[in-house]
Amino acid sequence: MTLALQRGEEPGIAAPRDDTRLATAGLYRPPAPSPQPRKLGLLRLLSTLKRNPLECWAQEHFEKPVVAGGLPLTNVLLVHEPNAIRHVLLDNAGNYQKDTIQRRVLSAGLGDGLLSAESERWRAQRRTVAPVFARKTIMDFAPAMLGAGDALTERWRRNGGAPVDVAAEMSRVTLDVLERTIFSDGFGRDAEDIRAAMSTYFNTIGKIDPLDLLGLPPSVPRLSHLRVRSTLRFFETAIDEIIATRRQRARATAGDDADDILTLLLAALDPETGERLSEAEVHSNILTFIAAGHETTANTITWSMFLLSQSPEWRRRVEAEAQREMRGPVAGMAERLVDTRAVIDEAIRLYPPIAAVSRVAMGEDELAGQPVKRGTLIVIAPYVLHRHQLYWRNPNAFDPSRFLGKAKNEIDRFVYIPFGAGIRTCIGSAFALQEATLILAGIAKNFDFQVAPGHAVWPLLRVTLRPAGGLPMTIRRKTADA
Numbered sequence: 001m002t003l004a005l006q007r008g009e010e011p012g013i014a015a016p017r018d019d020t021r022l023a024t025a026g027l028y029r030p031p032a033p034s035p036q037p038r039k040l041g042l043l044r045l046l047s048t049l050k051r052n053p054l055e056c057w058a059q060e061h062f063e064k065p066v067v068a069g070g071l072p073l074t075n076v077l078l079v080h081e082p083n084a085i086r087h088v089l090l091d092n093a094g095n096y097q098k099d100t101i102q103r104r105v106l107s108a109g110l111g112d113g114l115l116s117a118e119s120e121r122w123r124a125q126r127r128t129v130a131p132v133f134a135r136k137t138i139m140d141f142a143p144a145m146l147g148a149g150d151a152l153t154e155r156w157r158r159n160g161g162a163p164v165d166v167a168a169e170m171s172r173v174t175l176d177v178l179e180r181t182i183f184s185d186g187f188g189r190d191a192e193d194i195r196a197a198m199s200t201y202f203n204t205i206g207k208i209d210p211l212d213l214l215g216l217p218p219s220v221p222r223l224s225h226l227r228v229r230s231t232l233r234f235f236e237t238a239i240d241e242i243i244a245t246r247r248q249r250a251r252a253t254a255g256d257d258a259d260d261i262l263t264l265l266l267a268a269l270d271p272e273t274g275e276r277l278s279e280a281e282v283h284s285n286i287l288t289f290i291a292a293g294h295e296t297t298a299n300t301i302t303w304s305m306f307l308l309s310q311s312p313e314w315r316r317r318v319e320a321e322a323q324r325e326m327r328g329p330v331a332g333m334a335e336r337l338v339d340t341r342a343v344i345d346e347a348i349r350l351y352p353p354i355a356a357v358s359r360v361a362m363g364e365d366e367l368a369g370q371p372v373k374r375g376t377l378i379v380i381a382p383y384v385l386h387r388h389q390l391y392w393r394n395p396n397a398f399d400p401s402r403f404l405g406k407a408k409n410e411i412d413r414f415v416y417i418p419f420g421a422g423i424r425t426c427i428g429s430a431f432a433l434q435e436a437t438l439i440l441a442g443i444a445k446n447f448d449f450q451v452a453p454g455h456a457v458w459p460l461l462r463v464t465l466r467p468a469g470g471l472p473m474t475i476r477r478k479t480a481d482a
């Protein structure tokens with residue numbers, strides 16, 4: 001499929017449009033940095049990268065399929081063309097490995113879990129872990145997700161209308177979902193200590209340390225890690241103890257144990273070799289699921305609430321749908337919440353929690369007619385692709401209807417990639433989408449919410465894409481709870 005074809009013939013994909021049309025279309029244009037008129041020079045690039053990498057993108061990135069350049073010592077290609085993306089992430093994925101900075105920043109401390117492993121080690125883990133995230137298993141997690149939503153509702157009902165930081169609250173609720181689905185019998189007697197240690201752990205490992213930028217290997221201790229070393233050790237040991245207890249119990253009950261992610265991981269067998277995951281792999285993957293599934297999903301619900309607060313029409317639609325569908329059976333509930341899901345799909349188009357992924361070319365290749373040298377850094381930014389003038393009508397406008405019915409089916413699978421694409425696509429995408437849909441609908445059903453007066457919302461990229469300074473909102477219980 002050529003680009004020319006896409007522009008002219010692919011439904012749902014449009015030739016460049018002028019955003020002034022937004023006013024006539026009556027669509028809301030949420031806050032986002034205006035692209036730089038020209039690519040930034042090195043010094044400004046470095047200072048902007050430090051402040052907010054989202055502000056580095058230039059106009060041409062949103063208009064051209066492939067743009068070269070950026071860093072002085074590395075060949076960089078910024079690739080936003082669906083066929084080239086398919087080539088890198090799927091067809092010739094063997095030639096493109098995760099680069100070391102991305103691995104260090106996104107998965108530091110996660111050992112060789114799914115997110116950071118490569119080659120055969122990754123392949124064997126992915127085969128073994130895939131059934132844990134199968135559709136049926138995820139549907140069975142719906143009651144646990146609704147339970148976490150109910151706990152949030154209870155908290156907010158008692159709140160009495162004071163402003164709350166919705167970003168922090170969503171972080172709490174998504175952690176609650178992970179706790180209920182990974183360790184269904186909870187953290188035990190040290191629960192509060194473990195939760196506190198977990199939050200320090202992920203706040204610490206998720207930060208870019210100056211040593212990361214210098215390229216020092218993870219074995220060199222980072223100052224930021226040294227400061228909280230005992231907390232990190234406490235958390236890791238606590239996880240290992242929970243795993244060991246569960247393993248013993250599984251032996252005693254001959255596998256007839258809780259249906260949670262930990263049990264499934266311990267029981268999982270590689271369909272090709274019949275082998276189980278090693279102790280270290282179970283440990284790394286538990287940490288990986290918490291790290292990869294926590295802030296990402298929290299940001300998804302946070303941005304969805306913000307966008308709903310700005311759009312009375314969609315607010316009404318989601319609320320009516322939630323009132324109607326959440327009365328019915330839990331089985332299939334998330335699938336019935338189609339408008340809610342469309343809002344979520346649109347929220348992570350405009351504000352993809354993982355705003356960019358990168359790979360390094362292991363050998364020479366060609367992408368969209370451009371030669372690729374060995375060692376070239378390939379950057380694919382869902383943030384840019386999702387707002388690209390070549391592929392979207394009114395790319396900067398909030399319009400969930402693009403994710404309804406026929407329009408949704410016509411979106412190219414390599415033009416909308418909030419969960420990545422190809423062989424390393426997110427294993428938890430169905431889990432995250434079901435969770436976000438159920439939690440958002442529960443909130444819309446029970447509460448009115450508005451951004452706190454005087455607060456200006458602005459997207460900031462810090463490992464994940466979040467509202468700078470959180471999202472203070474006034475939350476009011478609806479007068480007649482359904």
Ligand code: HEM
Nearest residue numbers: 114115289292293296297353354357419420424426428432
């Ligand atoms: C809205 C929420 C989420 C978003 C936006 C998201 C996004 C992503 C993206 C973009 C990737 C691919 C990275 C790359 O190609 O370099 C990825 C991979 C991954 N995600 Fe997610 N994720 C989300 C939720 C989750 C959840 C809930 C879990 C687990 C419970 C999870 C576990 C993983 C794992 C294990 C990988 C690595 C897969 C592999 O390499 O085989 N994610 N995610």
